[in-house]
Every structure is written in C-alpha cells, then in structure tokens.
Amino acid sequence: MINDLPAPLPEEFFQLPTLELAQELLGCLLIKTTPEGTASGYIVETEAYKGPLDRAAHSFGNRRTKRTEIMFGKAGLIYTYKMHTHTLVNVVSSVEDVPEAILIRAVEPFSGIPLMHERRGLPDLVKLTSGPGKLTKALGITMNDYGGSFTEPPLYIAPGNKPESIQCGPRIGIGNSGEAVAYPWRYWVTGNPFVSR
C-alpha cells in the first residue's frame, strides 16, 4: 500500500489536441480514493471521441444536452456515462465549447488490488480491469464522479511510466456509425494483456 498519493497532473497537461492527449494518457496512473481505500492502475487503452465530426459520439453535430454538457467544458473534466449495467469513464479534452472526450477502455492494476478483487468478486487479475465497464467497477468509479476534475482527488490522473510502444486502430463496439467506424482513434499499449478484446 502506498501512503503518499502521487501528485495529479497539472491542468495544462490536458490542453493537448484530443488525439495527442489520447496517446499521452497511455501509461499514466488513474487513481480513485474512497473510504475503503485507494485503488489505481496504469491506463493501457484509450479511445478518442470528436463530437462535431464523429457519428459514434454522444455529442455528434455539437448536440448539447444535459448529458453531454460536460464535454463542452474545459479539458480534464470527468465525464461518466451509464451504459446498460455498467459505468464508463471519459476524460474531457479540447478547449471549451468543443465537445471532445477520451474514453478510458482499460487499465493495468497497480495499487489496491485486493480491493478490486473484492469489488469484482473475481480471482482472475486480468479480468479485473480489461474493459471500460470493468475498470470502473474495480476502481469504484460511479456517476457521482461526473463533473469532477482529473486534476484533484477523489478521482484523478498522475504521471506514470511511458509505454515502450503504442499502437492505434479502429474503435470497437460502436456499431455502424457510418464512416466513423473506420477512424483509427483507438490507442493501446503494444502487447499489454489488459487491453480489451
């Protein structure tokens, strides 16, 4: 267990263009503090959503609603979304009034692993966080985190290890969203076993 929590990344870090930030986030630590303890993991897979152009995004065509409101805010904000029985977590990127975000698809457990096992009820380490819905449950991320900032606890991102090599490719699970399906906006750490599918 770590007593000293790592310092969060500065707000400036998130000011990068969405596609660059999606790559920079790989290898960073995603940390969630709760009354039960702290759980964290290295981000190993991300996916970019560029609202104005992207038919797969909730904010396609600059659609501004209660749900997507947060994506029009500043970079570094937390956008959580409930999908079926699971919660997904995004990092808002780009500048204000431009609805772009990065979905965190997978992390590699780093600290608080016993807590994650307890939350997921699984003995298999790899299956704890190898998917967007799974990692939120393992880390204890909920809709309560919606609207917060990744620059401060209880949910934030800290510098980690830079991956040796990363790959990019088409996104997954967005069905037929026209041209958007083929955009290579999914990034992952080469060869990492925690990457989904």
Place this chain on the structure above:
DNA sequence: GCGCTGATTGTCT
C-alpha cells in the same frame, strides 16, 4: 408521460 436506444459484459448454445 411513453417508448426507444445504447461508447458493455456475462452467460448460454
């Protein structure tokens, strides 16, 4: 208010 949809996962065939 009412019905439809979905950025996923787990289970069954």
Place this chain on the structure above:
DNA sequence: GACAATCAGCGCA
C-alpha cells in the same frame, strides 16, 4: 456467435 440485463437520456405527444 447470439442475447438479455437495466436505466438514464432523448424525442415526441
């Protein structure tokens, strides 16, 4: 490989 789970958000009446 196919399908149900489960609920908030959205569009429309």
